Amino acid sequence: MKLQNARLQLLKQSVTEISPETAAQRLSQGTVLLDVRENEEVAKGSPLGAIRQSRAFLEFQIETKISDSNTPIAVICASGARSLFVADELSRMGYSNVSSVKGGFSAWAEQGFPVETPPMLSDYDRDRYARHLAIPEVGEEGQQKLLSSRIALVGAGGLGSPLAYYLAAAGVGTLGLIDDDHIERSNLQRQILHNEGRIGQFKVDSAAETLLEFNPNIVVNKHKLRLSKDNIDEIFEDYDLIIDGSDNLPTRYLVNDACVKHQLPLVYGSIFRFEGQISVFWPAGPEEGPCYRCLFPSPPPSELAPSCAEAGVIGVLPGVVGTLMATEALKILLEMGEPLTGKLLTYDALTSSFSTLKIPADPECELCRKAC
Ligand SMILES: [Zn+2]
Known part of the structure:
Protein backbone atom coordinates (compact mmCIF):
# COMPACT_ATOMS: atom_id res chain seq x y z
CA MET A 1 0.00 0.00 0.00
CA MET A 120 -24.49 -4.69 -21.64
CA LEU A 121 -23.69 -8.12 -22.99
CA SER A 122 -24.55 -11.08 -20.82
CA ASP A 123 -21.80 -13.43 -19.63
CA TYR A 124 -23.10 -15.96 -22.17
CA ASP A 125 -22.75 -13.45 -25.02
CA ARG A 126 -19.32 -12.40 -23.84
CA ASP A 127 -18.25 -16.00 -24.01
CA ARG A 128 -19.95 -16.82 -27.30
CA TYR A 129 -18.71 -13.70 -29.10
CA ALA A 130 -15.31 -13.46 -27.37
CA ARG A 131 -13.42 -13.37 -30.69
CA HIS A 132 -15.52 -10.39 -31.78
CA LEU A 133 -14.91 -8.60 -28.51
CA ALA A 134 -11.18 -8.98 -29.05
CA ILE A 135 -11.38 -6.98 -32.30
CA PRO A 136 -11.27 -3.25 -31.53
CA GLU A 137 -13.47 -2.43 -34.55
CA VAL A 138 -16.23 -4.68 -33.20
CA GLY A 139 -15.86 -4.90 -29.42
CA GLU A 140 -18.71 -4.85 -26.94
CA GLU A 141 -20.46 -1.98 -28.70
CA GLY A 142 -20.29 -3.64 -32.11
CA GLN A 143 -21.60 -6.92 -30.76
CA GLN A 144 -24.50 -5.06 -29.16
CA LYS A 145 -25.23 -3.52 -32.55
CA LEU A 146 -25.21 -6.92 -34.24
CA LEU A 147 -27.48 -8.42 -31.60
CA SER A 148 -30.01 -5.66 -32.12
CA SER A 149 -29.75 -5.77 -35.93
CA ARG A 150 -32.42 -7.16 -38.20
CA ILE A 151 -31.54 -8.61 -41.59
CA ALA A 152 -33.96 -9.97 -44.17
CA LEU A 153 -32.61 -12.67 -46.45
CA VAL A 154 -34.35 -13.20 -49.75
CA GLY A 155 -33.93 -16.90 -50.49
CA ALA A 156 -33.00 -19.75 -48.15
CA GLY A 157 -31.17 -21.73 -50.81
CA GLY A 158 -27.64 -21.70 -52.23
CA LEU A 159 -26.53 -18.20 -51.24
CA GLY A 160 -28.94 -18.07 -48.31
CA SER A 161 -27.29 -21.09 -46.68
CA PRO A 162 -23.80 -19.69 -45.96
CA LEU A 163 -25.28 -16.24 -45.47
CA ALA A 164 -27.74 -17.26 -42.79
CA TYR A 165 -25.27 -19.63 -41.14
CA TYR A 166 -22.54 -17.04 -40.73
CA LEU A 167 -24.89 -14.21 -39.80
CA ALA A 168 -26.43 -16.41 -37.12
CA ALA A 169 -22.94 -17.32 -35.94
CA ALA A 170 -21.93 -13.66 -35.81
CA GLY A 171 -24.90 -12.95 -33.56
CA VAL A 172 -27.10 -10.91 -35.86
CA GLY A 173 -30.09 -10.82 -33.53
CA THR A 174 -32.94 -11.18 -36.00
CA LEU A 175 -32.88 -12.96 -39.33
CA GLY A 176 -35.92 -12.88 -41.58
CA LEU A 177 -35.97 -15.72 -44.11
CA ILE A 178 -38.12 -15.18 -47.18
CA ASP A 179 -38.71 -18.24 -49.35
CA ASP A 180 -41.68 -20.30 -50.51
CA ASP A 181 -39.77 -23.24 -52.01
CA HIS A 182 -39.57 -26.84 -50.86
CA ILE A 183 -36.30 -28.76 -50.52
CA GLU A 184 -35.41 -31.01 -53.43
CA ARG A 185 -32.62 -33.59 -53.49
CA SER A 186 -30.76 -31.59 -56.17
CA ASN A 187 -30.54 -28.62 -53.75
CA LEU A 188 -28.30 -30.57 -51.39
CA GLN A 189 -25.25 -30.25 -53.66
CA ARG A 190 -24.83 -26.72 -52.21
CA GLN A 191 -27.66 -25.74 -49.83
CA ILE A 192 -26.00 -26.68 -46.56
CA LEU A 193 -28.80 -25.47 -44.27
CA HIS A 194 -30.89 -28.47 -45.32
CA ASN A 195 -30.39 -32.23 -45.26
CA GLU A 196 -31.55 -35.48 -46.80
CA GLY A 197 -34.17 -36.11 -44.12
CA ARG A 198 -35.91 -32.82 -44.81
CA ILE A 199 -36.51 -33.25 -48.56
CA GLY A 200 -40.01 -32.00 -49.31
CA GLN A 201 -40.14 -29.61 -46.34
CA PHE A 202 -40.33 -25.86 -46.73
CA LYS A 203 -36.80 -24.44 -46.95
CA VAL A 204 -37.73 -21.75 -44.45
CA ASP A 205 -38.74 -24.35 -41.83
CA SER A 206 -35.61 -26.41 -42.36
CA ALA A 207 -33.38 -23.31 -42.32
CA ALA A 208 -34.94 -22.00 -39.10
CA GLU A 209 -34.46 -25.39 -37.43
CA THR A 210 -30.78 -25.56 -38.42
CA LEU A 211 -30.05 -21.97 -37.45
CA LEU A 212 -31.75 -22.14 -34.06
CA GLU A 213 -29.93 -25.34 -33.21
CA PHE A 214 -26.73 -23.54 -34.09
CA ASN A 215 -27.51 -20.32 -32.22
CA PRO A 216 -30.60 -20.63 -29.99
CA ASN A 217 -30.39 -17.00 -28.87
CA ILE A 218 -31.25 -15.34 -32.15
CA VAL A 219 -34.70 -14.79 -33.59
CA VAL A 220 -35.56 -16.32 -36.96
CA ASN A 221 -38.65 -14.92 -38.66
CA LYS A 222 -40.15 -17.25 -41.21
CA HIS A 223 -41.70 -15.53 -44.22
CA LYS A 224 -43.06 -18.51 -46.12
CA LEU A 225 -44.11 -16.65 -49.22
CA ARG A 226 -43.04 -15.41 -52.61
CA LEU A 227 -42.24 -11.70 -52.54
CA SER A 228 -44.61 -9.56 -54.55
CA LYS A 229 -45.50 -5.91 -54.92
CA ASP A 230 -48.33 -6.53 -52.46
CA ASN A 231 -46.32 -7.91 -49.54
CA ILE A 232 -42.77 -6.59 -49.93
CA ASP A 233 -43.25 -3.18 -48.27
CA GLU A 234 -44.77 -4.59 -45.13
CA ILE A 235 -41.95 -7.13 -44.75
CA PHE A 236 -39.01 -4.85 -45.56
CA GLU A 237 -40.23 -2.11 -43.20
CA ASP A 238 -39.28 -4.38 -40.35
CA TYR A 239 -35.57 -4.76 -41.26
CA ASP A 240 -32.35 -2.71 -41.25
CA LEU A 241 -30.67 -4.39 -44.19
CA ILE A 242 -31.72 -6.67 -47.03
CA ILE A 243 -29.66 -9.41 -48.64
CA ASP A 244 -30.70 -10.68 -52.01
CA GLY A 245 -29.84 -14.33 -52.43
CA SER A 246 -32.61 -14.96 -54.94
CA ASP A 247 -32.00 -16.66 -58.26
CA ASN A 248 -34.40 -14.89 -60.58
CA LEU A 249 -34.55 -11.49 -62.19
CA PRO A 250 -38.13 -10.42 -61.39
CA THR A 251 -37.37 -10.85 -57.67
CA ARG A 252 -34.06 -9.03 -58.06
CA TYR A 253 -35.79 -5.95 -59.53
CA LEU A 254 -38.61 -6.11 -57.02
CA VAL A 255 -36.13 -6.26 -54.12
CA ASN A 256 -33.99 -3.45 -55.54
CA ASP A 257 -36.97 -1.16 -56.05
CA ALA A 258 -38.31 -1.76 -52.54
CA CYS A 259 -34.85 -1.15 -51.01
CA VAL A 260 -34.57 2.18 -52.84
CA LYS A 261 -38.06 3.10 -51.67
CA HIS A 262 -37.31 2.26 -48.02
CA GLN A 263 -33.72 3.61 -48.23
CA LEU A 264 -32.37 0.26 -47.12
CA PRO A 265 -28.87 -1.05 -47.88
CA LEU A 266 -29.05 -4.01 -50.25
CA VAL A 267 -26.31 -6.62 -50.41
CA TYR A 268 -26.42 -8.24 -53.80
CA GLY A 269 -24.86 -11.46 -55.04
CA SER A 270 -25.30 -13.78 -57.96
CA ILE A 271 -23.74 -17.01 -59.14
CA PHE A 272 -23.39 -18.64 -62.54
CA ARG A 273 -21.51 -21.91 -63.06
CA PHE A 274 -17.97 -20.90 -61.91
CA GLU A 275 -18.49 -17.16 -61.55
CA GLY A 276 -19.91 -14.97 -58.83
CA GLN A 277 -20.66 -11.28 -58.38
CA ILE A 278 -21.10 -9.25 -55.23
CA SER A 279 -22.04 -5.62 -54.68
CA VAL A 280 -23.82 -3.27 -52.31
CA PHE A 281 -26.63 -1.09 -53.65
CA TRP A 282 -27.52 1.78 -51.34
CA PRO A 283 -28.40 5.11 -52.95
CA ALA A 284 -29.50 6.52 -49.57
CA GLY A 285 -26.26 5.46 -47.85
CA PRO A 286 -23.27 7.66 -47.01
CA GLU A 287 -21.61 6.96 -50.37
CA GLU A 288 -24.84 7.65 -52.31
CA GLY A 289 -24.01 4.61 -54.46
CA PRO A 290 -25.95 3.17 -57.37
CA CYS A 291 -28.99 0.92 -57.31
CA TYR A 292 -29.33 -2.24 -59.39
CA ARG A 293 -31.26 -0.33 -62.04
CA CYS A 294 -28.36 2.13 -62.47
CA LEU A 295 -26.52 -0.88 -63.93
CA PHE A 296 -29.35 -2.67 -65.64
CA PRO A 297 -32.31 -0.31 -66.09
CA SER A 298 -34.65 -3.13 -67.12
CA PRO A 299 -34.53 -6.94 -67.12
CA PRO A 300 -32.97 -8.64 -70.14
CA PRO A 301 -35.01 -11.26 -72.00
CA SER A 302 -35.24 -14.39 -69.85
CA GLU A 303 -33.30 -16.58 -72.35
CA LEU A 304 -30.26 -14.36 -71.68
CA ALA A 305 -30.53 -14.82 -67.93
CA PRO A 306 -30.72 -18.52 -67.16
CA SER A 307 -31.29 -19.53 -63.54
CA CYS A 308 -29.07 -21.87 -61.52
CA ALA A 309 -31.38 -24.75 -62.36
CA GLU A 310 -30.95 -24.14 -66.07
CA ALA A 311 -27.28 -23.14 -66.17
CA GLY A 312 -25.84 -25.17 -63.32
CA VAL A 313 -23.44 -24.04 -60.63
CA ILE A 314 -20.37 -25.56 -59.03
CA GLY A 315 -21.34 -26.66 -55.52
CA VAL A 316 -18.93 -24.57 -53.45
CA LEU A 317 -19.46 -21.30 -55.35
CA PRO A 318 -22.43 -20.12 -53.25
CA GLY A 319 -20.22 -20.72 -50.20
CA VAL A 320 -17.60 -18.29 -51.48
CA VAL A 321 -20.05 -15.68 -52.73
CA GLY A 322 -22.49 -15.99 -49.82
CA THR A 323 -19.69 -15.61 -47.30
CA LEU A 324 -18.47 -12.47 -49.05
CA MET A 325 -22.03 -11.13 -48.99
CA ALA A 326 -22.31 -11.85 -45.26
CA THR A 327 -19.05 -9.96 -44.76
CA GLU A 328 -20.46 -6.93 -46.56
CA ALA A 329 -23.57 -7.05 -44.36
CA LEU A 330 -21.47 -7.09 -41.17
CA LYS A 331 -19.33 -4.20 -42.43
CA ILE A 332 -22.43 -2.10 -43.07
CA LEU A 333 -24.01 -2.91 -39.71
CA LEU A 334 -20.76 -2.19 -37.87
CA GLU A 335 -19.94 0.86 -40.01
CA MET A 336 -16.42 -0.36 -40.62
CA GLY A 337 -14.18 -0.69 -43.65
CA GLU A 338 -15.32 0.07 -47.18
CA PRO A 339 -18.44 -1.76 -48.29
CA LEU A 340 -18.73 -2.64 -51.98
CA THR A 341 -20.86 0.41 -52.69
CA GLY A 342 -20.31 1.56 -56.26
CA LYS A 343 -18.16 -1.49 -56.94
CA LEU A 344 -18.87 -4.88 -58.41
CA LEU A 345 -16.61 -7.65 -57.13
CA THR A 346 -16.40 -10.62 -59.45
CA TYR A 347 -14.93 -14.02 -58.66
CA ASP A 348 -13.83 -16.61 -61.19
CA ALA A 349 -13.40 -19.99 -59.54
CA LEU A 350 -11.60 -21.49 -62.56
CA THR A 351 -8.78 -18.95 -62.50
CA SER A 352 -9.03 -18.28 -58.74
CA SER A 353 -9.23 -14.58 -59.50
CA PHE A 354 -11.11 -11.65 -58.09
CA SER A 355 -11.60 -8.36 -59.89
CA THR A 356 -13.37 -5.15 -58.95
CA LEU A 357 -15.24 -2.95 -61.40
CA LYS A 358 -16.33 0.55 -60.54
CA ILE A 359 -20.05 1.02 -61.03
CA PRO A 360 -21.02 4.66 -60.61
CA ALA A 361 -24.61 5.72 -59.96
CA ASP A 362 -26.45 6.69 -63.12
CA PRO A 363 -27.52 10.34 -62.77
CA GLU A 364 -30.35 9.53 -65.16
CA CYS A 365 -31.60 6.50 -63.19
CA GLU A 366 -35.36 6.69 -63.20
CA LEU A 367 -35.61 4.96 -59.86
CA CYS A 368 -32.94 6.02 -57.38
CA ARG A 369 -31.91 9.46 -58.65
CA LYS A 370 -35.50 10.62 -58.89
CA ALA A 371 -36.24 9.22 -55.45
CA CYS A 372 -33.17 10.82 -53.77
ZN1 LIG B 1 -30.43 3.72 -59.70
Whole structure:
Protein backbone atom coordinates (compact mmCIF):
# COMPACT_ATOMS: atom_id res chain seq x y z
CA MET A 1 0.00 0.00 0.00
CA LYS A 2 2.89 2.28 0.75
CA LEU A 3 4.19 2.07 -2.79
CA GLN A 4 0.72 2.55 -4.20
CA ASN A 5 0.10 5.64 -2.07
CA ALA A 6 3.40 7.13 -3.04
CA ARG A 7 2.62 6.55 -6.71
CA LEU A 8 -0.82 8.14 -6.32
CA GLN A 9 0.70 11.19 -4.65
CA LEU A 10 3.10 11.57 -7.56
CA LEU A 11 0.29 11.20 -10.09
CA LYS A 12 -1.78 13.83 -8.28
CA GLN A 13 1.07 16.23 -8.90
CA SER A 14 1.42 15.46 -12.58
CA VAL A 15 -2.20 14.82 -13.68
CA THR A 16 -4.77 17.62 -13.78
CA GLU A 17 -7.77 16.79 -11.63
CA ILE A 18 -11.14 18.36 -12.34
CA SER A 19 -14.43 18.28 -10.43
CA PRO A 20 -17.47 16.38 -11.75
CA GLU A 21 -19.08 19.79 -12.33
CA THR A 22 -16.22 20.94 -14.58
CA ALA A 23 -16.27 17.57 -16.37
CA ALA A 24 -20.01 17.91 -17.04
CA GLN A 25 -19.54 21.44 -18.37
CA ARG A 26 -16.66 20.40 -20.61
CA LEU A 27 -18.58 17.34 -21.84
CA SER A 28 -21.13 19.69 -23.36
CA GLN A 29 -18.28 21.59 -25.03
CA GLY A 30 -16.69 18.62 -26.78
CA THR A 31 -14.52 17.00 -24.10
CA VAL A 32 -14.75 13.21 -24.14
CA LEU A 33 -15.70 11.72 -20.79
CA LEU A 34 -13.94 8.36 -20.69
CA ASP A 35 -15.36 5.82 -18.24
CA VAL A 36 -12.61 3.29 -17.56
CA ARG A 37 -14.43 1.10 -15.05
CA GLU A 38 -15.02 -2.61 -15.66
CA ASN A 39 -18.15 -3.96 -17.36
CA GLU A 40 -19.87 -5.08 -14.16
CA GLU A 41 -19.46 -1.57 -12.70
CA VAL A 42 -20.65 0.15 -15.87
CA ALA A 43 -23.71 -2.13 -16.00
CA LYS A 44 -25.00 -0.42 -12.84
CA GLY A 45 -24.73 3.04 -14.35
CA SER A 46 -22.33 5.32 -16.21
CA PRO A 47 -22.25 9.07 -16.91
CA LEU A 48 -24.66 9.97 -19.70
CA GLY A 49 -22.76 10.45 -22.94
CA ALA A 50 -19.51 8.85 -21.70
CA ILE A 51 -17.33 6.68 -23.89
CA ARG A 52 -16.60 3.37 -22.15
CA GLN A 53 -13.31 1.56 -22.28
CA SER A 54 -12.23 -0.88 -19.62
CA ARG A 55 -8.62 -0.65 -18.53
CA ALA A 56 -7.73 -4.17 -19.63
CA PHE A 57 -7.69 -3.31 -23.35
CA LEU A 58 -7.14 0.42 -23.05
CA GLU A 59 -3.86 0.64 -24.97
CA PHE A 60 -5.13 -1.65 -27.73
CA GLN A 61 -8.55 -0.14 -28.27
CA ILE A 62 -8.46 3.53 -27.32
CA GLU A 63 -7.38 4.75 -30.77
CA THR A 64 -10.45 3.26 -32.42
CA LYS A 65 -12.61 5.22 -29.96
CA ILE A 66 -10.60 8.46 -29.76
CA SER A 67 -8.52 8.82 -32.91
CA ASP A 68 -7.48 12.48 -32.56
CA SER A 69 -4.74 12.78 -29.92
CA ASN A 70 -5.67 16.44 -29.37
CA THR A 71 -9.21 15.58 -28.23
CA PRO A 72 -9.68 16.79 -24.66
CA ILE A 73 -10.34 13.74 -22.45
CA ALA A 74 -11.66 13.61 -18.88
CA VAL A 75 -11.05 10.14 -17.42
CA ILE A 76 -13.51 8.87 -14.83
CA CYS A 77 -13.38 5.72 -12.68
CA ALA A 78 -15.20 4.75 -9.46
CA SER A 79 -13.47 7.04 -6.99
CA GLY A 80 -10.81 8.97 -8.89
CA ALA A 81 -7.76 6.76 -8.30
CA ARG A 82 -7.69 4.43 -11.32
CA SER A 83 -8.47 7.42 -13.53
CA LEU A 84 -5.17 9.02 -12.42
CA PHE A 85 -3.24 5.98 -13.68
CA VAL A 86 -5.19 5.94 -16.93
CA ALA A 87 -4.81 9.70 -17.49
CA ASP A 88 -1.07 9.30 -16.98
CA GLU A 89 -0.96 6.37 -19.43
CA LEU A 90 -2.94 8.27 -22.07
CA SER A 91 -0.56 11.23 -21.79
CA ARG A 92 2.36 8.88 -22.32
CA MET A 93 0.61 7.46 -25.38
CA GLY A 94 0.50 10.94 -26.87
CA TYR A 95 -2.89 12.33 -25.90
CA SER A 96 -2.18 15.97 -25.20
CA ASN A 97 -5.12 17.12 -23.10
CA VAL A 98 -6.06 14.58 -20.44
CA SER A 99 -7.53 15.14 -16.99
CA SER A 100 -8.94 12.95 -14.23
CA VAL A 101 -12.34 13.41 -12.57
CA LYS A 102 -11.89 13.84 -8.82
CA GLY A 103 -14.12 11.58 -6.74
CA GLY A 104 -14.99 9.51 -9.83
CA PHE A 105 -18.42 8.15 -10.66
CA SER A 106 -19.47 8.13 -6.97
CA ALA A 107 -19.06 11.89 -6.81
CA TRP A 108 -20.61 12.33 -10.27
CA ALA A 109 -23.75 10.42 -9.25
CA GLU A 110 -23.94 11.93 -5.74
CA GLN A 111 -23.86 15.41 -7.15
CA GLY A 112 -26.78 14.59 -9.41
CA PHE A 113 -25.11 14.62 -12.82
CA PRO A 114 -26.97 12.52 -15.41
CA VAL A 115 -26.42 8.77 -15.43
CA GLU A 116 -27.47 6.13 -17.93
CA THR A 117 -27.55 2.35 -17.78
CA PRO A 118 -25.98 1.22 -21.04
CA PRO A 119 -27.10 -2.08 -22.52
CA MET A 120 -24.49 -4.69 -21.64
CA LEU A 121 -23.69 -8.12 -22.99
CA SER A 122 -24.55 -11.08 -20.82
CA ASP A 123 -21.80 -13.43 -19.63
CA TYR A 124 -23.10 -15.96 -22.17
CA ASP A 125 -22.75 -13.45 -25.02
CA ARG A 126 -19.32 -12.40 -23.84
CA ASP A 127 -18.25 -16.00 -24.01
CA ARG A 128 -19.95 -16.82 -27.30
CA TYR A 129 -18.71 -13.70 -29.10
CA ALA A 130 -15.31 -13.46 -27.37
CA ARG A 131 -13.42 -13.37 -30.69
CA HIS A 132 -15.52 -10.39 -31.78
CA LEU A 133 -14.91 -8.60 -28.51
CA ALA A 134 -11.18 -8.98 -29.05
CA ILE A 135 -11.38 -6.98 -32.30
CA PRO A 136 -11.27 -3.25 -31.53
CA GLU A 137 -13.47 -2.43 -34.55
CA VAL A 138 -16.23 -4.68 -33.20
CA GLY A 139 -15.86 -4.90 -29.42
CA GLU A 140 -18.71 -4.85 -26.94
CA GLU A 141 -20.46 -1.98 -28.70
CA GLY A 142 -20.29 -3.64 -32.11
CA GLN A 143 -21.60 -6.92 -30.76
CA GLN A 144 -24.50 -5.06 -29.16
CA LYS A 145 -25.23 -3.52 -32.55
CA LEU A 146 -25.21 -6.92 -34.24
CA LEU A 147 -27.48 -8.42 -31.60
CA SER A 148 -30.01 -5.66 -32.12
CA SER A 149 -29.75 -5.77 -35.93
CA ARG A 150 -32.42 -7.16 -38.20
CA ILE A 151 -31.54 -8.61 -41.59
CA ALA A 152 -33.96 -9.97 -44.17
CA LEU A 153 -32.61 -12.67 -46.45
CA VAL A 154 -34.35 -13.20 -49.75
CA GLY A 155 -33.93 -16.90 -50.49
CA ALA A 156 -33.00 -19.75 -48.15
CA GLY A 157 -31.17 -21.73 -50.81
CA GLY A 158 -27.64 -21.70 -52.23
CA LEU A 159 -26.53 -18.20 -51.24
CA GLY A 160 -28.94 -18.07 -48.31
CA SER A 161 -27.29 -21.09 -46.68
CA PRO A 162 -23.80 -19.69 -45.96
CA LEU A 163 -25.28 -16.24 -45.47
CA ALA A 164 -27.74 -17.26 -42.79
CA TYR A 165 -25.27 -19.63 -41.14
CA TYR A 166 -22.54 -17.04 -40.73
CA LEU A 167 -24.89 -14.21 -39.80
CA ALA A 168 -26.43 -16.41 -37.12
CA ALA A 169 -22.94 -17.32 -35.94
CA ALA A 170 -21.93 -13.66 -35.81
CA GLY A 171 -24.90 -12.95 -33.56
CA VAL A 172 -27.10 -10.91 -35.86
CA GLY A 173 -30.09 -10.82 -33.53
CA THR A 174 -32.94 -11.18 -36.00
CA LEU A 175 -32.88 -12.96 -39.33
CA GLY A 176 -35.92 -12.88 -41.58
CA LEU A 177 -35.97 -15.72 -44.11
CA ILE A 178 -38.12 -15.18 -47.18
CA ASP A 179 -38.71 -18.24 -49.35
CA ASP A 180 -41.68 -20.30 -50.51
CA ASP A 181 -39.77 -23.24 -52.01
CA HIS A 182 -39.57 -26.84 -50.86
CA ILE A 183 -36.30 -28.76 -50.52
CA GLU A 184 -35.41 -31.01 -53.43
CA ARG A 185 -32.62 -33.59 -53.49
CA SER A 186 -30.76 -31.59 -56.17
CA ASN A 187 -30.54 -28.62 -53.75
CA LEU A 188 -28.30 -30.57 -51.39
CA GLN A 189 -25.25 -30.25 -53.66
CA ARG A 190 -24.83 -26.72 -52.21
CA GLN A 191 -27.66 -25.74 -49.83
CA ILE A 192 -26.00 -26.68 -46.56
CA LEU A 193 -28.80 -25.47 -44.27
CA HIS A 194 -30.89 -28.47 -45.32
CA ASN A 195 -30.39 -32.23 -45.26
CA GLU A 196 -31.55 -35.48 -46.80
CA GLY A 197 -34.17 -36.11 -44.12
CA ARG A 198 -35.91 -32.82 -44.81
CA ILE A 199 -36.51 -33.25 -48.56
CA GLY A 200 -40.01 -32.00 -49.31
CA GLN A 201 -40.14 -29.61 -46.34
CA PHE A 202 -40.33 -25.86 -46.73
CA LYS A 203 -36.80 -24.44 -46.95
CA VAL A 204 -37.73 -21.75 -44.45
CA ASP A 205 -38.74 -24.35 -41.83
CA SER A 206 -35.61 -26.41 -42.36
CA ALA A 207 -33.38 -23.31 -42.32
CA ALA A 208 -34.94 -22.00 -39.10
CA GLU A 209 -34.46 -25.39 -37.43
CA THR A 210 -30.78 -25.56 -38.42
CA LEU A 211 -30.05 -21.97 -37.45
CA LEU A 212 -31.75 -22.14 -34.06
CA GLU A 213 -29.93 -25.34 -33.21
CA PHE A 214 -26.73 -23.54 -34.09
CA ASN A 215 -27.51 -20.32 -32.22
CA PRO A 216 -30.60 -20.63 -29.99
CA ASN A 217 -30.39 -17.00 -28.87
CA ILE A 218 -31.25 -15.34 -32.15
CA VAL A 219 -34.70 -14.79 -33.59
CA VAL A 220 -35.56 -16.32 -36.96
CA ASN A 221 -38.65 -14.92 -38.66
CA LYS A 222 -40.15 -17.25 -41.21
CA HIS A 223 -41.70 -15.53 -44.22
CA LYS A 224 -43.06 -18.51 -46.12
CA LEU A 225 -44.11 -16.65 -49.22
CA ARG A 226 -43.04 -15.41 -52.61
CA LEU A 227 -42.24 -11.70 -52.54
CA SER A 228 -44.61 -9.56 -54.55
CA LYS A 229 -45.50 -5.91 -54.92
CA ASP A 230 -48.33 -6.53 -52.46
CA ASN A 231 -46.32 -7.91 -49.54
CA ILE A 232 -42.77 -6.59 -49.93
CA ASP A 233 -43.25 -3.18 -48.27
CA GLU A 234 -44.77 -4.59 -45.13
CA ILE A 235 -41.95 -7.13 -44.75
CA PHE A 236 -39.01 -4.85 -45.56
CA GLU A 237 -40.23 -2.11 -43.20
CA ASP A 238 -39.28 -4.38 -40.35
CA TYR A 239 -35.57 -4.76 -41.26
CA ASP A 240 -32.35 -2.71 -41.25
CA LEU A 241 -30.67 -4.39 -44.19
CA ILE A 242 -31.72 -6.67 -47.03
CA ILE A 243 -29.66 -9.41 -48.64
CA ASP A 244 -30.70 -10.68 -52.01
CA GLY A 245 -29.84 -14.33 -52.43
CA SER A 246 -32.61 -14.96 -54.94
CA ASP A 247 -32.00 -16.66 -58.26
CA ASN A 248 -34.40 -14.89 -60.58
CA LEU A 249 -34.55 -11.49 -62.19
CA PRO A 250 -38.13 -10.42 -61.39
CA THR A 251 -37.37 -10.85 -57.67
CA ARG A 252 -34.06 -9.03 -58.06
CA TYR A 253 -35.79 -5.95 -59.53
CA LEU A 254 -38.61 -6.11 -57.02
CA VAL A 255 -36.13 -6.26 -54.12
CA ASN A 256 -33.99 -3.45 -55.54
CA ASP A 257 -36.97 -1.16 -56.05
CA ALA A 258 -38.31 -1.76 -52.54
CA CYS A 259 -34.85 -1.15 -51.01
CA VAL A 260 -34.57 2.18 -52.84
CA LYS A 261 -38.06 3.10 -51.67
CA HIS A 262 -37.31 2.26 -48.02
CA GLN A 263 -33.72 3.61 -48.23
CA LEU A 264 -32.37 0.26 -47.12
CA PRO A 265 -28.87 -1.05 -47.88
CA LEU A 266 -29.05 -4.01 -50.25
CA VAL A 267 -26.31 -6.62 -50.41
CA TYR A 268 -26.42 -8.24 -53.80
CA GLY A 269 -24.86 -11.46 -55.04
CA SER A 270 -25.30 -13.78 -57.96
CA ILE A 271 -23.74 -17.01 -59.14
CA PHE A 272 -23.39 -18.64 -62.54
CA ARG A 273 -21.51 -21.91 -63.06
CA PHE A 274 -17.97 -20.90 -61.91
CA GLU A 275 -18.49 -17.16 -61.55
CA GLY A 276 -19.91 -14.97 -58.83
CA GLN A 277 -20.66 -11.28 -58.38
CA ILE A 278 -21.10 -9.25 -55.23
CA SER A 279 -22.04 -5.62 -54.68
CA VAL A 280 -23.82 -3.27 -52.31
CA PHE A 281 -26.63 -1.09 -53.65
CA TRP A 282 -27.52 1.78 -51.34
CA PRO A 283 -28.40 5.11 -52.95
CA ALA A 284 -29.50 6.52 -49.57
CA GLY A 285 -26.26 5.46 -47.85
CA PRO A 286 -23.27 7.66 -47.01
CA GLU A 287 -21.61 6.96 -50.37
CA GLU A 288 -24.84 7.65 -52.31
CA GLY A 289 -24.01 4.61 -54.46
CA PRO A 290 -25.95 3.17 -57.37
CA CYS A 291 -28.99 0.92 -57.31
CA TYR A 292 -29.33 -2.24 -59.39
CA ARG A 293 -31.26 -0.33 -62.04
CA CYS A 294 -28.36 2.13 -62.47
CA LEU A 295 -26.52 -0.88 -63.93
CA PHE A 296 -29.35 -2.67 -65.64
CA PRO A 297 -32.31 -0.31 -66.09
CA SER A 298 -34.65 -3.13 -67.12
CA PRO A 299 -34.53 -6.94 -67.12
CA PRO A 300 -32.97 -8.64 -70.14
CA PRO A 301 -35.01 -11.26 -72.00
CA SER A 302 -35.24 -14.39 -69.85
CA GLU A 303 -33.30 -16.58 -72.35
CA LEU A 304 -30.26 -14.36 -71.68
CA ALA A 305 -30.53 -14.82 -67.93
CA PRO A 306 -30.72 -18.52 -67.16
CA SER A 307 -31.29 -19.53 -63.54
CA CYS A 308 -29.07 -21.87 -61.52
CA ALA A 309 -31.38 -24.75 -62.36
CA GLU A 310 -30.95 -24.14 -66.07
CA ALA A 311 -27.28 -23.14 -66.17
CA GLY A 312 -25.84 -25.17 -63.32
CA VAL A 313 -23.44 -24.04 -60.63
CA ILE A 314 -20.37 -25.56 -59.03
CA GLY A 315 -21.34 -26.66 -55.52
CA VAL A 316 -18.93 -24.57 -53.45
CA LEU A 317 -19.46 -21.30 -55.35
CA PRO A 318 -22.43 -20.12 -53.25
CA GLY A 319 -20.22 -20.72 -50.20
CA VAL A 320 -17.60 -18.29 -51.48
CA VAL A 321 -20.05 -15.68 -52.73
CA GLY A 322 -22.49 -15.99 -49.82
CA THR A 323 -19.69 -15.61 -47.30
CA LEU A 324 -18.47 -12.47 -49.05
CA MET A 325 -22.03 -11.13 -48.99
CA ALA A 326 -22.31 -11.85 -45.26
CA THR A 327 -19.05 -9.96 -44.76
CA GLU A 328 -20.46 -6.93 -46.56
CA ALA A 329 -23.57 -7.05 -44.36
CA LEU A 330 -21.47 -7.09 -41.17
CA LYS A 331 -19.33 -4.20 -42.43
CA ILE A 332 -22.43 -2.10 -43.07
CA LEU A 333 -24.01 -2.91 -39.71
CA LEU A 334 -20.76 -2.19 -37.87
CA GLU A 335 -19.94 0.86 -40.01
CA MET A 336 -16.42 -0.36 -40.62
CA GLY A 337 -14.18 -0.69 -43.65
CA GLU A 338 -15.32 0.07 -47.18
CA PRO A 339 -18.44 -1.76 -48.29
CA LEU A 340 -18.73 -2.64 -51.98
CA THR A 341 -20.86 0.41 -52.69
CA GLY A 342 -20.31 1.56 -56.26
CA LYS A 343 -18.16 -1.49 -56.94
CA LEU A 344 -18.87 -4.88 -58.41
CA LEU A 345 -16.61 -7.65 -57.13
CA THR A 346 -16.40 -10.62 -59.45
CA TYR A 347 -14.93 -14.02 -58.66
CA ASP A 348 -13.83 -16.61 -61.19
CA ALA A 349 -13.40 -19.99 -59.54
CA LEU A 350 -11.60 -21.49 -62.56
CA THR A 351 -8.78 -18.95 -62.50
CA SER A 352 -9.03 -18.28 -58.74
CA SER A 353 -9.23 -14.58 -59.50
CA PHE A 354 -11.11 -11.65 -58.09
CA SER A 355 -11.60 -8.36 -59.89
CA THR A 356 -13.37 -5.15 -58.95
CA LEU A 357 -15.24 -2.95 -61.40
CA LYS A 358 -16.33 0.55 -60.54
CA ILE A 359 -20.05 1.02 -61.03
CA PRO A 360 -21.02 4.66 -60.61
CA ALA A 361 -24.61 5.72 -59.96
CA ASP A 362 -26.45 6.69 -63.12
CA PRO A 363 -27.52 10.34 -62.77
CA GLU A 364 -30.35 9.53 -65.16
CA CYS A 365 -31.60 6.50 -63.19
CA GLU A 366 -35.36 6.69 -63.20
CA LEU A 367 -35.61 4.96 -59.86
CA CYS A 368 -32.94 6.02 -57.38
CA ARG A 369 -31.91 9.46 -58.65
CA LYS A 370 -35.50 10.62 -58.89
CA ALA A 371 -36.24 9.22 -55.45
CA CYS A 372 -33.17 10.82 -53.77
ZN1 LIG B 1 -30.43 3.72 -59.70
